[in-house]
Amino acid sequence: MTKKNSLFASRQIFIPIAALVLLALFNLILDPSFFKITLGHNSTGDPVLTGYLMTILDYGSEVAILAIGMTLVTAASGGQDISVGAAVAIAGSVILRVLVGLGGDGTLKAPIIVGFLAACVVAMLFGAFNGILVAVFNIQPMVATLILYTAGRSIAAWINNNELPIITEPTFTYFGGFIPGIPIPTPFFLAVLCIVITMLVLKFTTLGLYTQAVGINASSSRLNGLNPTFIKWLSFVILGLCVAVVGLIKTSRLSTINYSVIAKDIEMDAILAVALGGNVLSGGKFNIMASIVGAYVIQFLTTTLYKFNVSSDALPAYKAIVVILLVVFSAPTVKDKLLKLMKKQKGVG
Numbered sequence: 561m562t563k564k565n566s567l568f569a570s571r572q573i574f575i576p577i578a579a580l581v582l583l584a585l586f587n588l589i590l591d592p593s594f595f596k597i598t599l600g601h602n603s604t605g606d607p608v609l610t611g612y613l614m615t616i617l618d619y620g621s622e623v624a625i626l627a628i629g630m631t632l633v634t635a636a637s638g639g640q641d642i643s644v645g646a647a648v649a650i651a652g653s654v655i656l657r658v659l660v661g662l663g664g665d666g667t668l669k670a671p672i673i674v675g676f677l678a679a680c681v682v683a684m685l686f687g688a689f690n691g692i693l694v695a696v697f698n699i700q701p702m703v704a705t706l707i708l709y710t711a712g713r714s715i716a717a718w719i720n721n722n723e724l725p726i727i728t729e730p731t732f733t734y735f736g737g738f739i740p741g742i743p744i745p746t747p748f749f750l751a752v753l754c755i756v757i758t759m760l761v762l763k764f765t766t767l768g769l770y771t772q773a774v775g776i777n778a779s780s781s782r783l784n785g786l787n788p789t790f791i792k793w794l795s796f797v798i799l800g801l802c803v804a805v806v807g808l809i810k811t812s813r814l815s816t817i818n819y820s821v822i823a824k825d826i827e828m829d830a831i832l833a834v835a836l837g838g839n840v841l842s843g844g845k846f847n848i849m850a851s852i853v854g855a856y857v858i859q860f861l862t863t864t865l866y867k868f869n870v871s872s873d874a875l876p877a878y879k880a881i882v883v884i885l886l887v888v889f890s891a892p893t894v895k896d897k898l899l900k901l902m903k904k905q906k907g908v909g
Contacts, residue, residue: 575838576853583860587867594867602738604730609743612863617744620859621751622806626830627851628758629799631839635775636795637694638843639701640831644803646712647686648823651679651807653716656725656817659732666728672735680804686712687800691793709827717819727815736812747809751852754805758848768846771795775843825876829858832879 587594597611626644633641658675659668686708693704739746762768770791773781778788810822835841836857837850861882865875888894 573838573847573850573853576836576850576857579836579857580853580860583857583864587864591867594864599743604740606738606740607743608738612867614745616856616859616863617748619747619862620856621745621747622809623826623829623833623859624751624852624855625754625802625805625809626799626826627833627837627855628754628848629795629802630830630834631837631846631848631851632771632795633701633799634831634834634839634841635843635846636771636792637701638775638841639694640827640834640841641690641705641796641799642702642827642831643686643690643705643708643712644799644806644827644830645823645825646709646716647683647800647803648807648810648826649713649716649817649819650686650719651683651804652811652817652822653719653819654679654682655808655811656727657719660725660727662721662723662725664725666726668727668729668732672729672732676804676808679807680801683804683807684797684800687796687798687803688793691796694796695789695792713819716817720817724816724818732812732815734812736809736814750805750809754802755848755852762848767794772845775840776845828876828879829855829862832858832882836882 594612597609597613599607600610602608630641630644633639655675655678658670658678659672660666661669690701690705690708693699693707694701697704734740735746735750737746738744770781770786773784773786774788774791781788781791806823806826811817833855834851836854837847837852839846839851858879861878862875865878866872870878
């Protein structure tokens with residue numbers, strides 16, 4: 561990476577870090593107990609760490625995993641996938657169908673890894689479907705993914721014949737809870753694993769470079785020997801894989817599924833994480849680590865609002881304000897004016 565690109569990345573990740581610091585200061589001033597972490601025990605008697613920070617680490621990891629795929633989709637296609645919440649419901653439904661079947665007694669009829677792999681295949685197929693609509697038929701991403709956004713939860717319910725299977729196997733709860741003897745939530749470790757794999761892929765392959773090239777100018781990248789259609793399609797497939805991981809976590813938390821509620825509005829959090837990470841929403845340059853930090857910032861904001869008794873129905877309104885601010889401050893005209901103002905002040909000084 562060149563010195564110029566390195567400087568760009570450092571400036572880009574400054575945005576979510578600054579937001580994180582502001583939220584931390586806000587909570588520190590109004591209620592320092594927000595940062596208290598205690599060692600307690602869960603329902604099975606295993607020691608676990610509890611507190612608002614652990615909640616952020618736990619549920620923020622789901623958004624972080626989705627933010628990885630959403631960042632690539634945004635960078636390659638210049639749009640966002642609004643169907644990930646519905647796709648998570650489908651992935652979770654597939655896991656339950658494979659593991660316990662219809663009318664099962666809750667005992668496992670197949671290894672957990674088989675259920676997860678089946679969810680990966682199905683989620684990637686739906687990702688491929690979205691990718692074909694965007695990459696091949698040149699449909700705007702939000703419009704293309706509106707199909708699955710609308711029908712996805714009905715498909716999830718159909719997979720299990722509108723039943724709500726329950727898995728009674730205790731080991732299944734580890735993925736969305738705690739592994740015995742480890743007091744840190746398992747979703748955090750799954751997020752770290754996804755991040756490490758992604759970073760290794762970006763480091764040792766040309767995926768990142770090709771994605772940026774296609775996002776900046778698809779026509780020019782084609783003239784340089786790239787296949788923009790394949791790169792865009794691949795980004796949706798990778799997002800599908802991220803969806804499957806979150807589907808496993810979500811389903812594991814309750815050992816069942818609620819088709820209409822599971823992962824509700826999580827697509828908004830994932831898109832917000834990408835935006836808060838300073839990534840260009842029209843495609844091109846991206847920074848996955850900035851998106852991941854942005855994901856935990858979004859969860860920090862959500863947990864803070866819950867801490868101060870903000871109704872869950874009002875949460876989207878507060879997040880909408882964040883979206884407006886991000887869009888305004890990322891607009892080229894605003895950036896130019898801020899840059900001119902800074903140069904003017906530097907000149908006066």
